Amino acid sequence: MLYTNIMDYTVVFYQDENGCSQPLDYLKSLNRKHEAKAKKWLTLLQEYGPNLPRPYADVLERNVRELRPAIEHHQHRFLYVICGKTILITNAFLKKTQVAPKSEIERSKRTFANWLRRKGD
Secondary structure (H helix, E strand, O other): OOOOOOOOOEEEEOOOOOOOOHHHHHHHHOOHHHHHHHHHHHHHHHHHHHHOOOOOEEEEEOOEEEEOOEEOOEEEEEEEEEEOOEEEEEEEEEEOOOOOOHHHHHHHHHHHHHHHHHHOO
16 A cells, blocks of 8 residues: 655656656657556656655665566666655666666666756756
């Protein structure tokens, strides 16, 4: 059961300096069924923010979290960071191992730092 204290957040897909968005490109590359489920889970994330429980979301490291849509044995992952009322989707990938790869967590941290730096410009 999801928590009843709904607080809407803004979900933002990270874009680099050239306007490219790896997590949005990943979402759009999924087949229709997978994309539709991932979008439903992103809507839940927008509604519940940090209160979205497992199996929907989980904390990986301090401020790096993961949205965990599993579709037909495919473990899609959308890593994100919450900054105030903004949820920044930093990167996305197909999880093929038991734990999220450290390289993806580090990528999320770098992406968030870059976003913060550019946001302040």
